[in-house]
Amino acid sequence: MQGASSGIGYGLKYQARCISDVKADTDHTSFLTGTLSLKEENEVHLIRLSSGGNELICEGLFSHPNEIWDLASCPFDQRIFSTVYSTGEAYGAAIWQIPELYGELNSPQLERITSLDAHVGKIKGVLWWPSGRNDKLISIDEETLFLWSLDCSKKVAQVQSQESAGMLHNLSGGAWDPHDMNAVAAISESTTQFWDLRTMKKTNSIERAHIRNIDYNPKKKHILVTAEDESGIHIWDLRKPKVPIQELPGHAHWTWAVKCNPEQDRLILSAGTDSTVNLWLASSSTSDEFTTESLLDSPTRRIDPLLSSYSDYEDSVYGIAWSSREPWIFASLSYDGRVVVETVKALLSKK
Numbered sequence: 001m002q003g004a005s006s007g008i009g010y011g012l013k014y015q016a017r018c019i020s021d022v023k024a025d026t027d028h029t030s031f032l033t034g035t036l037s038l039k040e041e042n043e044v045h046l047i048r049l050s051s052g053g054n055e056l057i058c059e060g061l062f063s064h065p066n067e068i069w070d071l072a073s074c075p076f077d078q079r080i081f082s083t084v085y086s087t088g089e090a091y092g093a094a095i096w097q098i099p100e101l102y103g104e105l106n107s108p109q110l111e112r113i114t115s116l117d118a119h120v121g122k123i124k125g126v127l128w129w130p131s132g133r134n135d136k137l138i139s140i141d142e143e144t145l146f147l148w149s150l151d152c153s154k155k156v157a158q159v160q161s162q163e164s165a166g167m168l169h170n171l172s173g174g175a176w177d178p179h180d181m182n183a184v185a186a187i188s189e190s191t192t193q194f195w196d197l198r199t200m201k202k203t204n205s206i207e208r209a210h211i212r213n214i215d216y217n218p219k220k221k222h223i224l225v226t227a228e229d230e231s232g233i234h235i236w237d238l239r240k241p242k243v244p245i246q247e248l249p250g251h252a253h254w255t256w257a258v259k260c261n262p263e264q265d266r267l268i269l270s271a272g273t274d275s276t277v278n279l280w281l282a283s284s285s286t287s288d289e290f291t292t293e294s295l296l297d298s299p300t301r302r303i304d305p306l307l308s309s310y311s312d313y314e315d316s317v318y319g320i321a322w323s324s325r326e327p328w329i330f331a332s333l334s335y336d337g338r339v340v341v342e343t344v345k346a347l348l349s350k351k
Contacts, residue, residue, distance in 0.1 A: 007310065007312060007340040007341060007342045008049070008054065008055060008056050008340065008341045008342075009056070009338060009339065009340050010045075010047055010056040010058070010338075010339040010340075010341075011337055011338055011339070012033065012035055012043070012045060012337030012338075012339065013035065013040075013043065013337065014035040014036065014037035014040055014042070014043070014337055015035065015036045015037060015335055015336060015337055016033055016034060016035045016036050016068075016319070016333055016335070016337045017036055017068075017069070017318035017319055017333065017335060018033060018034050018036075018068055018069070018070055018071035018083075018318075018319050018333070019031055019032070019033040019071070019319035019320070019321050019331055019332070019333040019339065020032045020033070020071050020072050020073040020081065020321055021073065021321040021322060021323055021324055021331070022046070022073045022078050023073060023075045023131070023324045023325075024073070024074060024075055024076055024077055024078040025078040025325070026325060028048045028049065028325070029048065029049040029323045029325050029326050029329055030046060030047065030048040030049070030059065030078075031046075031047050031048075031321060031323075031331045031339070031341075032044060032045070032046055032047075032071060032073050032081055033045050033047065033071070033319070033333055033339060034064060034068035034071045034083060035064075035067070035068060035337065036067045036068055036069065037067060038067060038088070041063050042063070042064045042065070042066060042067055042068060042085075043061055043062065043063060043064060044060075044061075044062045044063075044064050044068070044071070044081075044083075044096075044110065045058055045060070045061055046058070046059040046060035046061075046062075046098065047059065047339065049323075049326075049329070049341060053343075056339065056341060059103070060098060060102045060103070060108065062098065062102075062108055062109070062110045063107075063109070063110070064083065064085070064096075064110065065085070066085035066086055066087050066088075066092070067085060067086050068083050068084070068085055069084045069085060069086055069091070070082075070083065070084035070093075070123075070124070070125045070126060071083050071084075072125075072126055072127070072128055073128075074128055075128050075129065075130065075131050075132065075133075075134075076132060076133040076134070077152070079097050079098040079099075079100070080095065080096070080097050080098075080113065080152060081095075081096055081098075082094065082095050082096070082116075082126040082128070082137070083096065083126075084123050084124065084125060084126060091119070091122045091123045091141075092115060092116075092117065092119075092123065093115065093116040093117075093119070093123045093126055093139055094112055094113075094114065094115045094116065095112075095113040095114050095115075095116070095137075095150065095152070095157065096110045096111065096112055096113060097110070097111040097113050097152070098110065098111075099111060113152055113155050114150070114155050114156055114157045115157075116137070116139045116146070116148060116157055118146060118159050118162070119139065119141045119144070119146070120141070120143075120144075121141035121142040121143045121144060122141055122142050123139060123140070123141045124140050124141060124142065124171060124172050124173050125139070125140050125173045125174065126138070126139050126140075127139075127140070127174060127175065127176045127184065128176075129176060129181060130176055130178035130216075130218065131178060134181070135149050135150050135151065136148065136149060136150070136160070136181075136197075137149075137150050137157065138174070138176060138184055138197075140171050140173060140174050140186055141171065142170050142171055142172075143164055143165060143169075143170075143171065144162055144163065144164050144165065144171075145162065145163055145165065145171070145174075145184070145186055145195060145200070146159055146161075146162045147159070147160045147161045147162070147197055147200070148160060161197070161200045162200070163195070163200035163201070165186060165188060165193060169188035169189070169190070169191065169193070170188055170189050171186050171187065171188050172187055172188065172189070172212075173186070173187050173213065173214070174186040174187060174214070175214045175215055175216050175224075176216075177216050178216055178218045179216070179221045179222075181197075182196055182197045182198050183195070183196065183197070183203075184197060185214055185216070185224065187211045187212075187213075187214055187226075189209065189210070190207065190208070190209050191205045191206060191207050191208065192205060192206040192208060192211060192214060192224075192226065193205050194238070204238070204241060205241075206226075206236060206241045208226065208228065208234070209228075210228050210229035210230065210231070211226050211227065211228050212227045212228065212229060212254065212255065212256050212257070213226070213227040213256060213257045213258050214226050214227070214258070215258050215259050215260050216260070217260045217265055218260060218262055219260075219261075219262075219263065219264075219265035220265050222237050222238045222239050223235065223236070223237060223238075223265075224236045224238055225258045225260055225268055226244075226258065227250070227255040227256060227257055227258040227270060228250070228255060229254045229255065230254065231247075231250070232247060232248055232249045232250025232251070232255055233247070233248040233249075233250045233255060233258055233268065233270055233280065234246070234247055234248075235247075235248070235268075235282055246282055246283055248268070248270075248280050248282070248305050248306075249306075250270060250272065250278075251270065251271075251272030251273070251274045251276060251278065252272070252274040252276070253272055253273040253274040254272055254273040254274075255270055255271075255272050256271050256272050256273055256316070256317070256318055257270065257271040257317075257318060257319065257320050258270050259320050259321065259322055259330075260322075261322055261327055262322055262323075262324045262327045263327040264327065264348070265282075266281050266282040266283075266284065267279070267280070267281060267282075267307075267344075267348075268280040268281075268282055269320050269322065269330055270320070271317035271318065271319070271320045271332060272316070272317060273316040273317075274316075275311065275313040275314060275315060275316060275317060275334065276309055276310065276311045276313070276317065277309070277310040277311075277313075277317055277320060277330075277332045277340075277342075278306060278308070278309050278310075279306070279307045279308045279309070279310075279344060279347070280305050280306060280307060281303075281305055281307050282305065283303070283305065307344070307347050308344070308347055310332070310340070310342060312340065313332075313334040313336075313338060313340070314334065314336060314338075315334040315335040315336040315338070316334065316335045317332050317333065317334045317335075318333065318334075318335060319331075319332065319333035320332045320333070328343055328344050328345040328348060329341060329342070329343050329344075330342055330344070
């Protein structure tokens with residue numbers, strides 16, 4: 001179905017592709033986003049949904065030295081986040097801290113806690129342990145997976161272990177399993193590889209081409225969602241990884257990003273290069289539990305999994321983020337720097 005958008009907008013000055021929920025901010029629904037400008041001074045914006053829920057407020061605006069290709073908020077400290085950036089010649093990654101009294105300063109400067117500078121290859125992303133306080137970080141470049149120990153108070157990050165994905169694989173990102181601190185998935189052009197961080201060895205893989213993005217279902221063990229260029233969205237049960245347990249059509253062009261809802265185990269958000277964000281309801285057959293709801297899903301009646309489609313964008317949408325504080329709210333970011341925050345509460349009440 002086509003969703004009539006009632007979204008709240010916010011504009012960045014430059015192009016952008018990264019947005020992150022500030023999970024550690026339990027008092028407000030807030031997001032961090034960063035720009036991707038080759039020639040201008042890049043910016044990190046801390047934006048917050050007003051208490052009335054009807055406008056987006058810029059809480060903080062900070063200059064960032066280079067164009068931002070990946071941004072992730074620390075799950076246990078709302079002032080700390082990571083970026084992957086390009087200097088034009090090379091890629092780097094750093095951990096940053098927002099100054100404590102940033103609201104009272106004229107031009108608040110980000111404090112660089114430390115750099116993740118062990119990489120030789122092109123860095124693709126930084127993964128924080130999904131929830132709670134943990135000193136471990138993962139960074140992924142095209143060839144290698146690094147496990148770091150981060151000490152913010154001493155402003156140091158040390159490599160605990162590292163492992164190459166192998167010559168045949170060109171890594172492009174990954175996800176940390178929220179149900180297992182020792183399990184991480186890394187995506188390459190042709191496979192999704194599963195790693196045990198204790199041994200830094202591969203434990204399994206899904207042979208699948210052109211995967212752009214992956215996300216673990218935070219409410220259900222063993223369930224993983226992948227976004228694929230032309231073939232849409234696939235839901236996998238990692239106990240039987242040969243074939244997906246459900247396929248969703250995805251987008252008219254490339255499906256670029258997927259995000260599972262923090263609370264509703266069947267709700268999936270996706271974004272694509274067709275300038276659209278789609279909201280999906282996965283089938284209840286992907287649930288282990290036998291619920292009364294599944295009895296209502298008649299096998300003869302095909303239920304359209306597309307709950308809503310949001311198309312008030314003029315450019316490709318690369319960034320999406322659910323709010324963990326208000327899990328019926330999500331933010332999306334199109335390449336032209338437009339942030340839109342939507343609520344799906346009305347749609348959920350109909351289900």
